[in-house]
Amino acid sequence: MLCQLEDDWTLFTLVFAVALLVPRSPLRFCGLVAALYVLWPAFRFRQAPPWNARQVIRPAGDTGSPMVSVIAHRGGGHDAPENTVAAIREASKNGASGVELDVGFTADGVAVLMHDDTVDRTTDGSGELSQMSFFQLAKLDAAAKHRLRDAFAGEKVPTLEEAVEECLKLGLTIYFDVKGHADQAAAVLKELYMKHPALYDTSVVCSFEPRVIYRMRQADPDVVTALTHRPWSLSRFGDGIPRFSSLWRHRWATLMDVLLDWAHHHLLWRLCGTSAILVQKDSISPDYVQYWARKRVALVAWTVNTAVEKQYYQDVLHVNYMTDSLLGDCDAHY
Structure with a gap:
């Protein structure tokens, strides 16, 4: 409760400071502040039921205590063609707790499962996914550009x-990473949850776009959700090069x-009522882990690909992480 009050006062203090810089009548100023206090509780979402979140994000091990979950990033794109059924099966075989x-x-x-806006990088086709019919997409080889293309030809x-x-058949936790199409994605996912109720206890809907998460919470407030964050993502690419x-x-x-x-650290997670935040691994430290723990928000790191990093997250930070390979070090870089 103390953390909640601290976050509220941080938000309100900022609004006061901004409002004071704008010439306005005292009456209008007081109206603005009053509206903020009234509308903030009305439009924010509570987190999903805590028992659901705990079961999905921090499942119990054989001893009954929480264990670190290892999530295969894009199904484990180094070990099999990313975002394919073959990748899901390989991830399960190699010991993953879940798949993104x-x-x-x-x-x-x-x-469908596809990371990019185009099919060029991962298949033998070319063009925008949004411009292709599923009939056209079904003709493509999803293993064509993979390092193990011969073993998975025709996927x-x-x-x-x-x-x-x-995933349900194999008992894997699912992290649905939604890139956009907030309304469409919320509708489709809601239908999936209704058709497969087990997803409430075995899946997380996550996105870089807060609007996606907010729409998902509107569609079904019982779904466990997470925001995804990488510092400097608007101004720089993942490799640090300016956009x-x-x-x-x-x-x-x-x-x-x-x-x-x-906003991610003080506002958006509370507005959307997220149960977790997915953060790029280079931004995570022991203090950062405690920062989110005090807010009762689970932290998941991405993308952890070396043996040393994996051991650090497993044995020191005790933080769930996503990886491109369950088989050891890998040179995959996304």
Whole structure:
């Protein structure tokens, strides 16, 4: 409760400070502040039932105590073609607790597994996913560009339904990574949860886009959700290279990054009622783990690919992590 009050007062203090910089009548100013106090509780979501969140994010081991979960990133894209049924099966065989799967949509509205906006990087096809029908997508080889293409030749891009059924059969936790299409994704996922009630205890809906999570909570407040965050994601690519050649655009994006980082840590997780936050591994320290633990928000790291890093998260930080390979070190980089 103390943490909740601290977060509320941090938000309100910022709003007061901004409001004071804007000339306005005392009456309008008081109205603004009063509206904030009234609307904030009305529009924010509570976290999903805690027993669901604990069961999904920190399952008990053989001794009954919480264990670190190892989640195969994109199904384990180093060990098998990413976001395929083959990858899900390999992840299960190699000891993963769960899989992270990317949700995309074809031109005719079929929910499928695909990370990129195009099919070029992972298949033998070319073009925008959103411009392809599922019939066209089904003709592509999802293993064509993979290092083990010969072993998995002919693997298809699966529908979300096919992937879910396989995960449920294998007893894997699912992290649905939704890239966009907030309304469409919320509707499709709600239908999946209604069809497969076991998902309430075995899955998390996560996204970089807070709107996706907010819409999911509106569609079904019992679903366990998580925000995904990487510092400087608006101004820089994952490898640190600036997104914009224009200096003023880069500086503007950097300022937006600062605000977004603040929002993730003080506002968005509470507005959406998320049970977890997925954070890029380079930003995580013991103090950072405690920061989220005090807020009762689970922390999941991505993407942890070396043996030393895995041991650190397992034995020192005791934090769940995503990895591209369950078989040891790997050079996969996304």
